[in-house]
Amino acid sequence: MSAIAINPVYRVVRFYEAPIGKKAIMALTGVVLFGYVVAHLVGNLQIYGDPQQINKYAALLHNPATSGLLWGARIALLLAVVMHIVASIQLWKLKNDARPVAYVKKDDAAATYASRTMMWSGPIVAAFVIFHVLHLTVGAVVPLQEIAPNEPNVRANVIAGFSNPAISAFYILAIALLCIHLYHGLWSMFQSLGFSHPRYTPKLKKGAAIFAILIAIGNCSIPVAVMVGLVK
Amino acid sequence: MKIILHIWRQRNCKDKGKMTRYEVPNVNQEMSFLEMLDVLNEDLILKNEEPVAFDHDCREGICGTCGCMVNGMAHGPLPGTTLCQLHMRHFKEGDELYLEPWRAAAFPVVKDLVVDRSAFDRIIAAGGYISVATGSAPDGNAVLVPKENAECSMDAAACIGCGACVAMCPNASAALFTGAKIAHLGLLPQGQPERDQRAIAMVAQARQELFGSCTNIGECEAVCPKEIKLEVIARMNGDFIRASLTGR
């Protein structure tokens, strides 16, 4: 067993070297990303309000006086995404190293669809996020409309984007995967950080499912509303 | 009844190995699974074919020696049951069963269905104990253990070290095994002084043995013949994180 004083750098390395350390990082970055997903949804749902509301909200976010904050948040998010992805890739590699010879026949005893597909739902969601940023933030897919500099016409851009059925379909698919990803991630972050209790964990799993579904419904409602003409 | 078996045959660790088909024509439903393999082996010996090597010892579900994958499930289809306690009445005429050894980089195949699980011993040697030299113990009743702790500790201590958790885990992780020992000792007052070092040392050893990472899937819990709960893994995670953060 180890001696009492350990070099702090080594301590961090040792923590991260252990799969549990990586999982803890995934859980913590997962919390950040989950927080963003919720905040993003709250922002987006303003599209159902007064036609100017969401644009006002966008203008607030893009206010040049607080651009430092915006960029800070963006960098923090980016960092969380990168760490989440790097750790997941490392763990995925570990998985392959840990079982070099596969079974001829393998069944599942308890694995949920969500838990088994984390490694697929993750990258697809990531790809979607890149597309989504290019589409609605950068404007690389279709040119974005602006009311004034630093005042994007979000409402118009959203309606224009989701009027395209292909974009809407991709969006809905990605949200569905995100929902599955979130379900497993949400309860499993507690397990990864060391919380499990026979009374609370089953409730947590249920809560995670409800939350994931609510987020999916909230997000999917927007392209649907645009396509059926509820939001014009 | 007749049972058709596809068994992984591999002469030694260097051999490539392959699945081979066998038929066992006279399987009695009162037989245990291993007795069915005994019958097959007796038959093979009379036909001058080498019997199938498989690990087993107590045949009452407690030593943890036996076990293989049966149709992709560790210890076969019955929950909470080791292979030796699985009886043939749970199968039916003509069933085709695929028997494969536990597969993990940390469990190299020795021969046929026999694997080397000494990695588990090394995880225990890294810290899965309470350091008490013989003779130095106080009276048994000097340390009180709340009944609930004793019971939860016993739940975790029931682990038989069979390796089914690793075999079934899509990541070939030893988290349930390691967590069970950390929980067993960590739930008792006697286990507190070494709790932090234990978590760090055992987790590091598991990593070194090339076991994978736990991704909270729950396959291990589902096939554990002693029905050890995922809770022990959370406990291990918590102990490890706490020890990493608070260590001086």
Next chain:
Amino acid sequence: MELNSNSPTGPIETRWERHRFNLKLVNPANKRKYNIIVVGSGLAGGSAAASLAELGYNVDCFCFQDSPRRAHSIAAQGGINAAKNYHNDGDSIYRLFYDTVKGGDFRARESNVHRLAGISLNIIDQCVAQGVPFAREYSGYLDNRSFGGAQVSRTFYARGQTGQQLLLGAYQALERQIGMGAVKMFPRTEMLDLIVVDGRARGIVTRNLITGTIESHFSDAVVLGTGGYGNVYYLSTNAKGCNATAIWRAHKRGALFANPCFTQIHPTCIPVSGEYQSKLTLMSESLRNDGRVWVPTTKRDKRVPSQIPEAERDYFLERKYPSFGNLVPRDVASRNAKAVCDEGRGVGESGLAVYLDFRDAIERLGASVIKERYGNLFDMYNRITGEDPYKEAMRIYPAMHYTMGGLWVDYNLMSNVPGLYVIGEANFSDHGANRLGASALMQGLADGYFVLPNTIGDYLASNKLEKVDSSHAAAREAESSVHAVTRKLLDAKGTRSVDSYHRELGKIMWEHCGMARNAEGLKQALALIPPLREQYWSDVKVLGAGEELNQSLEKAGRVADFFELAELMCRDALDRNESCGGHFREEYQTPEGEAARDDENFAYAAAWGFQGVGQPPVLHKEPLTFEYVHPSQRSYK
């Protein structure tokens, strides 16, 4: 040969203390210069290896299993006795000593038994400190139960897995020493011979079960903790791998084998279901606390038990032993079950079973209470038989369970071969002719944790031992004899498998040297075994090679030893013209059918010396004297 037990004399309470004081000590700085080989890693071997390493000795530990955690001690269910008197119910070291001597039917050494009873206290303390999760009261104090008919609550337990938890405690202590480099562990390595140099045990020859390599290992002392020989009977509650090879080959190198006929049959096992049966499963005898044992009054009654009316049931234990009823000792319960089956009133397919019925207990206490008490046992029964014991009576039958006999050892646990120590079930020392419930775990741990580490130093400190290596003639001879046996087994290329011979031997032994024996049957067995042994050597079929993992070859060597040991058991049983404990000779019984001991002629331990295969062994007697517990007749009427 004069057998010197080295037992101390004087007041029994202080014998061990005075003896320990008189033992020579090895200087702490010198301990690392000594090598000790420990064979076996169960409760006795594992605890000994760990404790010796803690003291500073260099230890090499061997087991045939893939890990030291798998030794068959793990299967013990009930509990471990200790005279803690936590319940204020009148228990004491002296009472545990008294119960054990009496329970052993006055065929054990008083000094050893008293020491065992005293050490029982330290064992519990040690195990608690190691983190064994013993059952607790709500207050957090250790819980106890009374077990196996004992009149005090002195049994400590960890659910129905006490053996497992105690073994894991010893295993973890052992792994700690392995991690620190103080013990070198050799799993999947089987001892096949003892190396004796100048009359002293100086090493062993082993076979690596994975590569087949045969190697010599050297040491200053050799400790055998290799368990009992119940698998002579083929069907027993022992693990499939349990074998007598280590003690038998040591016996062939000069160690005396004491009381081989003292075997214990356990009454509550799940009956045999067919010819393919590979082992028997024991269910804790606590079941007899609430279950009632009966058979139908008519022969071959094939009705399901619940359909048989009260008037047509014979509760034979309650009828014959009104005061103890279903709780008579193991040997009495077993013999009576056999007797009713021999009458043709046995139940089940084979007719070799009796009912153990919980109908009345469920009526009286409710199914939930029964489930709480015996739920795990009922589940186990259900898993194996597919029947529901809550609805229909269980079927049980006695099975071979434990062997009290073993290599002869003195008070220091050293055999007559200097430097060869034998601990746990492998020796003969503490249980006499019958072992009490929850005492096996106690003896294994007492020997390994507390006795051997004290006594072995005396031998090391008093003898100057020359260095021995593989160039020594004794080592070369032992290695080549191991090679020769392996070759002979592989070259026989006969017609029958090892198991088929083992089954046949087991049937002979169960029939003639089982629960009840008689001179005629034993002579018959002695006439049957040698020719079968001869046939075995020329006709056994072992496929594969010696230089690989070859499970048939492993079994073949063990069965070869069982043949020779079986013969000695029958000889010993034939020679002991009395009934005592587990050894019941039908010719020697009281008018009521109880065991009739002959203290005048047989108050001795019979230690047999090997004279060659097929040659009559030589009998050495260690007289047993009883200064404290005076022999009396056991009565359970």
